[in-house]
Amino acid sequence: MSSQSGDPRAKLKRQAAIEAASMVRDGMVVGLGSGSTSAYMIEELGRRWAEGLRFCAIPTSEHSAEQARAHGIKLVTFATHPQIDLDIDGADEVELGTLNLIKGLGGALFREKIVAAASRRFVVVVDESKIVEHLGHHVPVPVEVTTFGWESTARQLEALGARVTQRLDRSGNVFVTDGGNMILDCHFGSIADSVALSRRLRAIVGVIETGLFIGRTSEVIVAAHDGLKHLEPS
Numbered sequence: 001m002s003s004q005s006g007d008p009r010a011k012l013k014r015q016a017a018i019e020a021a022s023m024v025r026d027g028m029v030v031g032l033g034s035g036s037t038s039a040y041m042i043e044e045l046g047r048r049w050a051e052g053l054r055f056c057a058i059p060t061s062e063h064s065a066e067q068a069r070a071h072g073i074k075l076v077t078f079a080t081h082p083q084i085d086l087d088i089d090g091a092d093e094v095e096l097g098t099l100n101l102i103k104g105l106g107g108a109l110f111r112e113k114i115v116a117a118a119s120r121r122f123v124v125v126v127d128e129s130k131i132v133e134h135l136g137h138h139v140p141v142p143v144e145v146t147t148f149g150w151e152s153t154a155r156q157l158e159a160l161g162a163r164v165t166q167r168l169d170r171s172g173n174v175f176v177t178d179g180g181n182m183i184l185d186c187h188f189g190s191i192a193d194s195v196a197l198s199r200r201l202r203a204i205v206g207v208i209e210t211g212l213f214i215g216r217t218s219e220v221i222v223a224a225h226d227g228l229k230h231l232e233p234s
């Protein structure tokens with residue numbers, strides 16, 4: 001992900017990612033997020049690794065693992081490193097104030113949530129277009145579900161008021177997550193109470209995890225046209 005092709009949003013994503021990567025210090029255990037913003041962060045960590053920075057990392061997707069490996073970054077697992085010092089990841093929407101998130105448009109939400117939950121600090125990197133008053137305004141809530149019985153799970157999600165679409169890949173085949181599951185994108189529109197919705201979604205049998213990240217964010221680094229901003233939950 002080295003080309004920004006003059007895209008102003010890509011430029012902002014890269015600025016936020018580089019700022020977050022500067023928080024990584026020698027000896028840390030680092031969570032490597034997924035998606036285009038995280039790819040800039042891994043690229044920057046690869047650059048610093050080549051300069052001599054030494055840390056180890058747990059990736060949140062096969063794609064991020066592959067990118068990190070290409071830079072020679074040392075990857076470890078929870079078997080030897082159950083506690084992560086700093087997890088850096090992107091998001092699809094960030095709710096102003098609470099800093100609750102929607103994640104998973106890239107399909108990595110389940111591993112991303114496991115890594116975030118095991119981290120002392122969870123730093124989110126976004127460009128300014130991702131900040132919203134209420135989650136769900138622009139994007140659906142991705143929900144990872146078991147393939148067995150998914151039609152029944154989808155009906156229960158619809159009963160909560162969502163328009164549900166089955167995620168497909170670029171070739172039009174059913175999207176398969178790194179964990180071998182499928183994703184149902186749940187369009188709720190603007191979500192008034194993301195905490196309550198998260199609870200209801202997780203109570204449905206067949207739901208493995210949801211893209212609502214509630215109360216997990218330590219800090220959001222927002223790249224805006226007038227500079228970088230650091231937000232903390234209020």
Ligand SMILES: O=C[C@H](O)[C@H](O)[C@H](O)COP(=O)(O)O
Nearest residue numbers: 035036037090104106107108
């Ligand atoms: O599954 C994907 C992840 O949650 C990403 O962090 C999220 O979709 C943001 O991606 P991007 O940085 O490409 O906008």
